Amino acid sequence: MTSRRNQVLDAAIRVLGTSGTRSLTHRATDTEAGLPHGSTSNLFRTRDALMQGVLERVLDRDIEAWNRLADTTDTFDIDSFAVVAGRMIGELAATDRVFALARFAVFVEAGLNDDLRQRIDENAARLSAWATPLIAALGSRAPRRHLKLVSSYLDGLLLNQLVLPSPTFDPADAIAVFLRAALQDPAPAIASAPALASAPEYAP
Numbered sequence: 001m002t003s004r005r006n007q008v009l010d011a012a013i014r015v016l017g018t019s020g021t022r023s024l025t026h027r028a029t030d031t032e033a034g035l036p037h038g039s040t041s042n043l044f045r046t047r048d049a050l051m052q053g054v055l056e057r058v059l060d061r062d063i064e065a066w067n068r069l070a071d072t073t074d075t076f077d078i079d080s081f082a083v084v085a086g087r088m089i090g091e092l093a094a095t096d097r098v099f100a101l102a103r104f105a106v107f108v109e110a111g112l113n114d115d116l117r118q119r120i121d122e123n124a125a126r127l128s129a130w131a132t133p134l135i136a137a138l139g140s141r142a143p144r145r146h147l148k149l150v151s152s153y154l155d156g157l158l159l160n161q162l163v164l165p166s167p168t169f170d171p172a173d174a175i176a177v178f179l180r181a182a183l184q185d186p187a188p189a190i191a192s193a194p195a196l197a198s199a200p201e202y203a204p
Helices: 004-019 026-033 039-043 047-072 078-093 097-110 114-137 143-163 172-182
Strands: none
Touching (some): 004 047, 097 143, 143 172
């Protein structure tokens, strides 16, 4: 059975995904959840606490999505990964559009909220620890760094489809091409150029 906490957070996600960040209040969340007024504030005393809870709920659903990706195919290679990832993005942009919009809304708010941005950093580390082995299984020799690239690319595809939806959207081929280009030697020659000498490194 869904816990009261998840019931509240899922309602907050629906408010974010349908009305934007300015509409997210304790009262709006109570109404969306069909709960007595005060229910949300009993669990999350401030709006920042509610947003942090939403972020954690979003991460849980991200991990569930990666888990489905890993479990959907018996042959885990670049082509099968690309097909399943493309299907997942398509589903997020269509049947789970409200969640996808809420997810981006949380990230946008983090740009103006240091505490939320810190929580995103912490949660990104949690997701990395879980998903890095999937990228390693595709042949990456720098899976943590490549996970950041792959996640950013997939997010970009999703955002583009949310804003400019195409009825023929099928990014599997593009994802496969990107993966083959991205999952190369982690230390290409250009990385030693003087202009990049002080650039941050991501450990493999």
